[in-house]
Amino acid sequence: QVQLVESGGGLVQAGGSLRLSCAASGLTFSRAVMGWFRQAPGKEREFVAAVIWTTGGTYYADSVKGRFTSSRDNAKNTVYLQMNSLKPEDTAVYYCAAGSVYGAVREDDYNYWGQGTQVTVSS
16 A cells, blocks of 8 residues: 655744655555645645656756756655745645656556645745
8 A cells, every 4th residue: 555644844934944755665666756735725736746666867847947846765765856946836735646658747647645744834
């Protein structure tokens, strides 16, 4: 059974930083692509970043490029989203997701989802 458990959300001032974690279990890690999505109130869920488990390769949405960094720790079966220079428009529920399509940015390409963690950025 696949489980993804996010943590690390919270309230931060604009310009601050947060690191989200996603502990994964039950995955076939050799084929995994771990994605991060977010959903702001009244908006659709959108792709943020992803990391390829085997290579550590990453890709990002333009809106977060240069500010967010995704990484993984193989020993801990955990992926991270380091968020720097946060803006009020980054406020959303952030979700960790797992799939197996390299380069995937669509929700439909991810098979498993965490419960989400709230990130609130105050101005």
